[in-house]
Amino acid sequence: MDELVARVLAVVDKIPPGRVLSYGDVAALASAPTPRDVGQVLLRHGEGVPWWRVLRADGTPPEHLRERQLALLRAEGTPMAPYGAAVDLVHARWEAAPGDADPRQPSLFDD
DNA sequence: ACCTTGACCACAA
């Protein structure tokens, strides 16, 4: 297993349920050259890790995974944007800090 | 070595 592959998978594997990361976030945390490489790694070796918790920078999944990925995210209570076509990155993005915050922000403007 | 492909990103028009 390549070093890069191992690092990317390690990062993805640590994303808690209900939280997400963008390809760019993973690239930064795993010291991957570019976000594209994260996609390549997940495409080839993503079977064992929670790949559905990695999204594009705007919170939408890639087209070919749209249905499956959104369903998985919904199922674990990930904060979604209105109309459910994308994740609410502001609330769902995982900050890889010690003692991460709750997945659900107690929105003061609750629906 | 060259070309193409791809689960990307940011910015501009």
Next chain:
DNA sequence: CTTGTGGCCAAGG
């Protein structure tokens, strides 16, 4: 909203 442009880089033919 939609293109296009430039940047990025590993893999495979």
